[in-house]
Amino acid sequence: MRFRAKIVDGACLNHFTRISNMIAKLAKTCTLRISPDKLNFILCDKLANGGVSMWCELEQENFFNEFQMEGVSAENNEIYLELTSENLSRALKTAQNARALKIKLTNKHFPCLTVSVELLSMSSSSRIVTHDIPIKVIPRKLWKDLQEPVVPDPDVSIYLPVLKTMKSVVEKMKNISNHLVIEANLDGELNLKIETELVCVTTHFKDLGNPPLASESTHQDRNMEHMAEVHIDIRKLLQFLAGQQVNPTKALCMHRICRSGKKTLLFRVETNETSKVSSVLGDETIFL
Amino acid sequence: VAAMLKCVMSGSQVKVFGKAVQALSRISDELWLDPSKKGLALRCVNSSRSAYGCVLFSPVFFQHYQWSALVKMSENELDTTLNLKCKLGMKIKRTHNICFQESQPLQVIFDKNVCTNTLMIQPRLLADAIVLFTSSQEEVTLAVTPLNFCLKSSNEESMDLSNAVYSEMFVGSDEFDFFQIGMDTEITFCFKELKGILTFSEATHAPISIYFDFPGKPLALSIDDMLVEANFILATLADESSRASSPQSLCLSQKRKRSDLIKKKAGKNITGQALECISRKAAPRRLYPKETLTNISAVENCGSPAMKRANGDISEVSENSVSNTEEVPGSLCLRKFSCMFFGAVSSDQQEHFNHPFDSLARASDSEEDMNNVCRKEFNGSDAKYFCII
Numbered sequence: 001m002r003f004r005a006k007i008v009d010g011a012c013l014n015h016f017t018r019i020s021n022m023i024a025k026l027a028k029t030c031t032l033r034i035s036p037d038k039l040n041f042i043l044c045d046k047l048a049n050g051g052v053s054m055w056c057e058l059e060q061e062n063f064f065n066e067f068q069m070e071g072v073s074a075e076n077n078e079i080y081l082e083l084t085s086e087n088l089s090r091a092l093k094t095a096q097n098a099r100a101l102k103i104k105l106t107n108k109h110f111p112c113l114t115v116s117v118e119l120l121s122m123s124s125s126s127r128i129v130t131h132d133i134p135i136k137v138i139p140r141k142l143w144k145d146l147q148e149p150v151v152p153d154p155d156v157s158i159y160l161p162v163l164k165t166m167k168s169v170v171e172k173m174k175n176i177s178n179h180l181v182i183e184a185n186l187d188g189e190l191n192l193k194i195e196t197e198l199v200c201v202t203t204h205f206k207d208l209g210n211p212p213l214a215s216e217s218t219h220q221d222r223n224m225e226h227m228a229e230v231h232i233d234i235r236k237l238l239q240f241l242a243g244q245q246v247n248p249t250k251a252l253c254m255h256r257i258c259r260s261g262k263k264t265l266l267f268r269v270e271t272n273e274t275s276k277v278s279s280v281l282g283d284e285t286i287f288l
Numbered sequence: 289v290a291a292m293l294k295c296v297m298s299g300s301q302v303k304v305f306g307k308a309v310q311a312l313s314r315i316s317d318e319l320w321l322d323p324s325k326k327g328l329a330l331r332c333v334n335s336s337r338s339a340y341g342c343v344l345f346s347p348v349f350f351q352h353y354q355w356s357a358l359v360k361m362s363e364n365e366l367d368t369t370l371n372l373k374c375k376l377g378m379k380i381k382r383t384h385n386i387c388f389q390e391s392q393p394l395q396v397i398f399d400k401n402v403c404t405n406t407l408m409i410q411p412r413l414l415a416d417a418i419v420l421f422t423s424s425q426e427e428v429t430l431a432v433t434p435l436n437f438c439l440k441s442s443n444e445e446s447m448d449l450s451n452a453v454y455s456e457m458f459v460g461s462d463e464f465d466f467f468q469i470g471m472d473t474e475i476t477f478c479f480k481e482l483k484g485i486l487t488f489s490e491a492t493h494a495p496i497s498i499y500f501d502f503p504g505k506p507l508a509l510s511i512d513d514m515l516v517e518a519n520f521i522l523a524t525l526a527d528e529s530s531r532a533s534s535p536q537s538l539c540l541s542q543k544r545k546r547s548d549l550i551k552k553k554a555g556k557n558i559t560g561q562a563l564e565c566i567s568r569k570a571a572p573r574r575l576y577p578k579e580t581l582t583n584i585s586a587v588e589n590c591g592s593p594a595m596k597r598a599n600g601d602i603s604e605v606s607e608n609s610v611s612n613t614e615e616v617p618g619s620l621c622l623r624k625f626s627c628m629f630f631g632a633v634s635s636d637q638q639e640h641f642n643h644p645f646d647s648l649a650r651a652s653d654s655e656e657d658m659n660n661v662c663r664k665e666f667n668g669s670d671a672k673y674f675c676i677i
Binding site: 084087090091093094108112121122123124125126127129130131132133134200 | 416419420422451452453454455456457458459461462463566
């Protein structure tokens with residue numbers, strides 16, 4: 001297994017650092033998946049859903065001007081690593097004003113992801129900062145649990161309102177209840193609802209637009225105004241929204257009810273087609 | 289007979305003074321206040337005696353500095369309070385009464401001018417280096433060659449904890465105001481104190497000078513901006529290989545004979561005792577005069593007559609020891625930090641030990657409206673305070 005990559009562009013480094021900061025805020029440990037075209041940060045929420053709770057995908061060529069990798073084997077040309085999220089974000093923090101940032105897989109006393117930064121300094125010589133971040137290689141048999149979450153044939157899929165607005169609404173709602181109901185339909189309407197014994201608050205968003213759906217046939221008989229709803233933990237939604245530091249070009253939400261009755265909600269945020277973050281939240285209806 | 293101290297500081301002077309106290313507080317909870325005609329010195333040493341700080345504020349640093357020894361006062365006027373008065377804004381006046389106790393003066397022997405390696409850096413560089421490490425980082429290693437400088441996580445730590453990030457920063461010699469390296473060196477010392485020293489240096493805007501030699505010999509960080517002179521001395525980890533050949537601890541009483549005698553004593557017990565008082569990992573203890581005596585006596589129990597002799601003539605020894613530091617034989621530390629022995633300089637040692645709280649004068653009267661007043665009354669007696677640095 002080998003991996004070497006280099007970033008020289010300041011904006012790319014900035015974007016990469018912000019994504020790393022977002023990951024560090026969401027979970028202590030994360031998985032880094034390295035493949036020939038992409039770099040993924042994967043978070044698992046074993047307690048709640050048993051699956052991937054957040055999936056972040058970066059198109060490698062939009063960030064790195066050098067990128068070489070050799071996976072576990074020829075048929076499985078990928079590398080899955082586990083590391084402490086904060087270690088990476090802290091290492092990247094020291095890379096502001098860097099001339100170049102190099103990341104590579106090394107094995108010093110134990111496997112590490114080595115982040116090496118060449119910093120601009122006042123004098124003619126550069127400063128070189130190196131961080132060796134300990135990592136664990138994830139064996140192939142566990143890879144199946146770390147795949148991209150998809151919502152095949154969603155019932156409803158809708159573009160989200162401006163995330164900042166949505167975040168401030170949800171933040172205020174958090175003070176009243178831990179439980180949020182998200183309703184959306186194919187007519188560009190999204191509602192955020194909280195209910196307690198004393199009060200019920202709903203925020204309505206209209207004219208949001210719906211992304212084109214994959215299969216046309218299923219929707220001929222569908223009532224466009226029919227609201228699909230999912231109950232979720234408000235704090236989990238907030239975590240996802242808080243992590244969105246970058247202004248996305250596209251943010252959408254997909255909802256699906258499978259035959260078993262299990263509801264899944266997927267939020268996806270894309271930025272300039274360079275990075276994509278998907279967050280999965282499951283239904284958490286409380287039966288009273 | 290009493291001595292009297294009265295200082296007045298403006299707001300910006302208090303800031304610097306405060307940062308000095310803060311930096312020293314990272315070393316120890318206890319602070320020595322030592323006024324003289326040279327100015328007011330603040331000193332402290334940590335419980336394991338592996339870190340020492342001294343900040344000397346010259347009289348011209350203060351708006352007003354008044355110090356006098358030997359002022360006659362009546363017997364029944366005793367007070368042990370130090371009054372700190374602050375005037376905030378125009379109408380608010382705040383008074384802090386802080387208790388102090390008479391204690392043995394603190395002295396360390398370290399001649400930075402004989403150090404092989406000397407660096408001078410801007411505080412900015414130290415600040416950039418410090419952000420590399422987390423607050424949980426205990427020790428850092430400084431490695432130098434005649435061409436460059438590297439600060440890195442201490443090897444020992446990163447090998448123990450498989451989750452710890454190892455970080456290092458290489459800086460070219462042209463980033464230094466002064467860069468003189470006599471020999472390639474790697475020294476390891478405690479990271480915690482560095483941050484306090486940095487905040488203080490940023491308050492003074494003066495560059496930081498670093499003096500050091502080989503592993504085991506303490507490292508000195510100095511800041512001197514004409515009004516304030518600060519010296520922080522940190523013990524460094526003794527290298528196993530260099531242990532035998534080089535002098536390591538800053539022992540106050542140092543005679544070649546004494547160490548030879550200790551070495552000759554068979555068995556680990558005696559050396560264990562000696563190690564007790566110089567081990568860095570010793571449990572924290574409050575520093576009372578008695579403690580100092582205990583430490584010295586622990587070594588005394590090793591049975592060296594030379595040691596006993598040295599105790600009585602400390603002032604003589606200390607004058608000579610500057611030149612003798614090079615010849616002092618190796619300490620018995622095994623991968624432990626060397627420490628600096630501290631002891632009283634007073635020839636009236638006995639008196640102090642018997643009546644530690646004896647001679648404390650009362651607070652003087654009348655509080656004038658001063659901006660900031662720092663006042664301390666105490667009996668200096670015959671104690672001599674000096675610091676050979």
